[in-house]
Amino acid sequence: MEGDATVTHSRGPERLDLRTTTMSSAAPSPFEFAGTVYSHGWAVLHPNRWDGGRRALIRTERFGAGRVVHLEVTGTGRADRQRVRIDVRHEGELGPSERKAVTRSIRRMLRLDEDLRPFHAQCRKAGGRWEAASHGLGRLLCSPSVFEDAVKTICTTNVQWGGTRAMVRGLTRNLGEPGPLSGDNSEGFPNSFPTPEAVAAADGRTLEGARLGYRGPYVRELAERVTAGDLDLEELRTRDASTEEIRRELLAIKGVGPYAAATLLMLLGRYDHLAVDSVFRTFVSGRYFEGRVPADGDAREIYADWGRWKYLGYWFDLWQGLDEEL
DNA sequence: TTCCAGGGGTAGA
DNA sequence: TCTACCCATGGA
The missing domain is CATH 3.30.530 (Alpha-D-Glucose-1,6-Bisphosphate; Chain A, domain 4)
Incomplete structure (x- = not known):
């Protein structure tokens, strides 16, 4: 053909x-x-x-x-x-x-x-397992666009990590564009991440092929709002506004709740909210509550002293030993 | 087969 | 503001 x-x-x-x-x-x-x-x-x-x-x-x-x-x-x-x-x-x-x-x-x-110098200073002060983070860690990888981060974050909700990887793989395969080394053999590299325009214009079957489940309509609506100019996600990176104002805007995105908003705030460089999910609850329960499941408020209190660096304080508490699970 | 995951939307109180 | 119920999907 x-x-x-x-x-x-x-x-x-x-x-x-x-x-x-x-x-x-x-x-x-x-x-x-x-x-x-x-x-x-x-x-x-x-x-x-x-x-x-x-x-x-x-x-x-x-x-x-x-x-x-x-x-x-x-x-x-x-x-x-x-x-x-x-x-x-x-x-x-x-x-x-x-x-x-x-x-x-x-x-x-x-x-x-x-500028992570204040965070590194707090790690040195905390000592112990945070000491290592003061030697150049704390910059958690994000995406070139907030749109990509938002879609990926929605794809982490209510699903195991393998499912997230499969969904994002499906999006790039079905709606991304091949690069100069992309291919369909085992040595090939992935397609690019799809643009908002590509997601908004995708026919139903193509988007369903990414197996996003009930998240599919959320991702499509997000892409449509961005494409139509109703929502300027990229501007959130530089807006001179309080974290609470940004958080309210993120929560207005369908598919984004407290966990996803905190994750997106982290990806926007704002670390004052904890992403409370099953990983957080399990970790805090085991480390600080002898296996008992605490109320979320009590679990959050563990990192209260980290102030505007709560997310990173938690992350480098958790990170010891987690990398082999990726 | 049932449960649940890096939860969230919605309706009803 | 809180709770109950529902939501696709796939791995355990």
Whole structure:
């Protein structure tokens, strides 16, 4: 078939008129690259991939003009003067504005412009298992767009982690766009994360194919609101407003409740709310209540002293030993 | 087979 | 503000 021939050609090795553009961007100090990328499940949700052997974040990224590129991000430099190296594999020329877009996305994902010095100081003060976090941890991986973070967060609700991964995989497979190294074989890389426009325009069967269950209509409504301009998610990153104001807006999104709002606030760089879910309840019950299940209010009280860093205080309390479950 | 997960929407009190 | 009930899906 004609369509198949086109797809085969675009995925075959002969198409690989690929170039590699390498860029570098300064990291704050202290900064631990691997611990930043592999800080929570986002590292392995499509279109992200964590190559533990090479300690590289791999991602298929689509830019506004429609170009899709393959990114490989690694940490370089001395301990006290770290940098992030970005290798972009692409077809044709990569213009200055596209280079800037790549760097902006990676800096955003790694939170390189967040000031975590007060958090690190609090970790040193807390000592014990938090001490390690003061040496460059705390920048929990986020997505280039708030839309992607919001969709992924909705896909973490009321489902086991394997289900979340399957849903996000379904979204990229069905509605994302293949990158220069994407393919349907075992060595292929994921498609890009779908744009709001692609989700809003998806026919029912395509979206159902992602197996989002009852979350499907929530994700579609979110995409429609963003596409129509009724909701500006990206503006939430920079809005000069209280956390409570941002939280109210997040809670107005269908599919986003207290847990998802706290998770999204974390992804927006606001750490003063705890994401109370089954992981939180189980962990706090075991560590602080001798297995007894406390009321949520009592469980929250454990991290009250962390003030505006509650989420991170909890996260690095939990994180010991959790990474092998990813 | 039943239970429940990195919960949330809705109706009714 | 709180509770009860319902919600797709898939792994355990």
